[in-house]
Amino acid sequence: MSKTTVYEVEVMFGDCDPAGIVFFPNFSKWMDAASLHFFVQCGVPPWRELVKTRGIIGTPLLEIHTRFLKPATYGERLQVHTRVEEWREKVFIQHHVVRRGDDVLCEGRETRAFCIRHPDDPDRIKAIPIPADIRALCGG
């Protein structure tokens, strides 16, 4: 069964824009933090460890799709509920719901791949098949 984790964020003044509400790319930043938090909660080491032991630099994004339902402002505490919705061979879909208590503020799907440095050119990155042991840790 897929696991769901909850990552809590407190909105800072500097996260908000001249309209007084969260500048929307910050929701993507928080979903990204929630994505990594999901893996760490499932027992996967952080990327700075995995890069040393297995060459995995993280799970860069191939695609994001996000809907914004209600704004948030500084001082508020938000909860990002995260799970893996689908595992494919080389990519997986992570689903996030950002809530403020009972209010749903924002919902997003991310398509990600586990990546290593490209063997022919360390400045490029390359997707690898999803490691079976990591998938198993995540209840996939």
Add this chain to the structure above:
Amino acid sequence: MSKTTVYEVEVMFGDCDPAGIVFFPNFSKWMDAASLHFFVQCGVPPWRELVKTRGIIGTPLLEIHTRFLKPATYGERLQVHTRVEEWREKVFIQHHVVRRGDDVLCEGRETRAFCIRHPDDPDRIKAIPIPADIRALCGG
């Protein structure tokens, strides 16, 4: 005919993450700047003027959908090509392509609405029908 504008960005060190590549929410930030740049290039005043004259606080996002094709890093100059793909009654779809010269790095669609402060509660915002004069300025 729809207009297309080009907004140039130079990637900073602080835009990049531990993998050495642009942290993806920055692409959303740059598309947002390109969105505003599009309107200003079309002759629409910046939001801080429009809020005084017409109560319009800007064009908050309802939805984004972005595909990431190639990474970028600091010191590189990128070009965001922006146009309005579709005007509906209350929302419009803005389309952005982020290029590094001939390379397409990232492509995104934003669903946005012109918004004012809610008449019953200034802490909320409210979408209004797309102002005909603004649409006309944008070649809509």
Add this chain to the structure above:
Amino acid sequence: MSKTTVYEVEVMFGDCDPAGIVFFPNFSKWMDAASLHFFVQCGVPPWRELVKTRGIIGTPLLEIHTRFLKPATYGERLQVHTRVEEWREKVFIQHHVVRRGDDVLCEGRETRAFCIRHPDDPDRIKAIPIPADIRALCGG
């Protein structure tokens, strides 16, 4: 006696730079959040309330002076210890120490003033004498 508050931050992946450590301006962002948190903990309303009731838009910075002693990275929990070191007529000095448990990572002093919109030009801002009631709430 001056009060001290503690504001907790969890470092996100997106807060870190290509060297894998916190990109230093984020320490300023967190001290700013800790500054506002200090006032709210002392019973001062957030700026979005004060601007309506008293015209005060916040406490913009006149000067910062920060020393960086040790780096931090994502996944770590930091604590910002904040107090007002000195109240002058129009400005005050806020002092922050960022710790990771017993380790001191960063220390900073901010010179701030309470500001309103300039009466002659709403696009400019203007410092006011420090409100006595706010100072009293903060144990000044």
Add this chain to the structure above:
Amino acid sequence: MSKTTVYEVEVMFGDCDPAGIVFFPNFSKWMDAASLHFFVQCGVPPWRELVKTRGIIGTPLLEIHTRFLKPATYGERLQVHTRVEEWREKVFIQHHVVRRGDDVLCEGRETRAFCIRHPDDPDRIKAIPIPADIRALCGG
């Protein structure tokens, strides 16, 4: 003679806070970009090259001291004027003035050191004496 370089920044909507002005840590981000731009203009390779050839990961900050004189807002073009004010054995002082045409908005001094990964622990960093060839390139 010391060189001075100029780095231009266009302020984005997302760089501004609920007061409608640039959120101050962004000035630090821009000074950091101007610092790197200074070295690249002097002929020093970017850090991602230097880390491969000489192990140098960049010039992390030991201390910053910044004064904020006038605010800026989105759509404005700013110029960061950068030079090295002083070279010591292990650190150097970089001086930045942020202007909007003739207006001086912000002025800052940064104390930086060239750093490598610590030989005993790659998770730590270590300052090295300032490389003579790099200093010479910078007119030091």
